[in-house]
Structures are given as structure tokens and as C-alpha cells.
Amino acid sequence: MKLYIRNMACESCKVLVKEELVKLGKQPLHVDLGEVDVKGKLSEKEKKQFAAAIKKAGLELTASKEGLLIDKIKATITEYVANADQIRSNLSTYLSKKLNYDYAYLSSYFSAMQANTIEQFAISLKIEKAKEMLVIDGLTLTEIAHKLNYSSVAHLSAQFKKVAGLPASHFKNLNKVRRITIQSL
Known part of the structure; x- marks a missing residue:
């Protein structure tokens, strides 16, 4: 069954x-x-x-497979972000290969079913991972940028500020850590 x-x-x-x-x-x-x-x-x-x-x-x-594709997309993106320093392909190629669907289909399906795009979801997930690496692991922005496959520290910093609402350096110094669960992304 x-x-x-x-x-x-x-x-x-x-x-x-x-x-x-x-x-x-x-x-x-x-x-x-x-x-x-x-x-x-x-x-x-x-x-x-x-x-x-x-x-x-x-x-x-x-009762059915309806909606499970969204969960599989999210799980695959989560896997991609968690192993970003070991995966040598871009997200669209990785998703297509892992799920055996054309990326254009996955992207349009995800956008139609969710309130955001695959790219927005992946960025949110990467920033949550960056928060974890900053606060729990104590890594520098340079180390985090490398581990999450950012092209530069500046790119990570800009995305961090846009998503988190404050610069990474200020976030690290906060006593109250504002993190979001994966399920709520």
C-alpha cells in the first residue's frame, strides 16, 4: 500500500x-x-x-500525490542548500535532475501553488542557514559565502540585509536571535 x-x-x-x-x-x-x-x-x-x-x-x-511535488521541491532545495559547498551545479539543473521534471514546469508549478518563487524560497532558506552559521557555528561572512556558494561576500551581505532586515554584523550581535523554521518558509 x-x-x-x-x-x-x-x-x-x-x-x-x-x-x-x-x-x-x-x-x-x-x-x-x-x-x-x-x-x-x-x-x-x-x-x-x-x-x-x-x-x-x-x-x-x-489521499493523493496532489501537492506532494511542492514538498519534494522544497525538500530538494533544502538538501541543495545544506550541501551547497559539495554540489557543483546550479539550483535549476539540480532540481531538474533530482525530480525528473523540466525546470520551467517546476518553476511555474511552484509559483502557482505558493506565494513566492523557487528562487525566493531558496534565498530565504540560504539566509536562514547563514543565520545559523553566524550565531551557532560562529563562522565569518567569508566562510559562509563560500559554504553557501555565493559569488562574493558582498552578494551574501546584500541578500542578508534584504531578507533579514538588518546587516549580518548587527544580526550576530543581537541578544535575541530571530530565526524562522523551515516549515514556515
Whole structure:
């Protein structure tokens, strides 16, 4: 049986889904972002229990693939940003190859379903990652620009100020860290 799950964006989501299925006595055959193959069928009662369990983590059991492409796009962009220093292709090429869709289709679909573009989402995600690197990891802007594949520190600084509303140097000195969860982007 195939189940479709919205908002799966990371490896810990996959682990949670597997654990919850095992608690129900079900064997997950394959877990991927947005979908899981389960050996056998789930009763309506089991589906409700599973849905309630994963909802606590912000996941949602859905009846079809509708909308899952958005989640896959977001998860792939998140993966791209997390591994930016190791990936040697641009975002559009990376998305197309990973999702097996033409980038123009992905871009128009994402824009139609979301309040922003793929590029805007990716920039927001990169800036949140930059905030984390500044505050938690204590990296310099030069190191962050390199790790996130920015062409220059000036480019990172300009985007940081535009998205965060203040320069990175001021942000680092704030006592109150203003960070946004990935799910709310």
C-alpha cells in the first residue's frame, strides 16, 4: 500500500514515519520524501492513528500525490542548500535532475501553488542557514559565502540585509536571535 505524506522535508521525518508504522505493526518497505510503501493495508482506524501520530510533527497524511511535488521541491532545495559547498551545479539543473521534471514546469508549478518563487524560497532558506552559521557555528561572512556558494561576500551581505532586515554584523550581535523554521518558509 502506498501512503502520501505532506511536509516531509528531512531524514528525521522519514525516521518518524518508519517508527510510527512499526508501532502499528506495519512494515515500511520504502520511505521517501512524501511517500511510503507499506507491506499490506492499513485499516481506517490505523490510518487515523498514523495520521494523528505524524500530525504532532507537522506531517499530514493525504489521499493523493496532489501537492506532494511542492514538498519534494522544497525538500530538494533544502538538501541543495545544506550541501551547497559539495554540489557543483546550479539550483535549476539540480532540481531538474533530482525530480525528473523540466525546470520551467517546476518553476511555474511552484509559483502557482505558493506565494513566492523557487528562487525566493531558496534565498530565504540560504539566509536562514547563514543565520545559523553566524550565531551557532560562529563562522565569518567569508566562510559562509563560500559554504553557501555565493559569488562574493558582498552578494551574501546584500541578500542578508534584504531578507533579514538588518546587516549580518548587527544580526550576530543581537541578544535575541530571530530565526524562522523551515516549515514556515
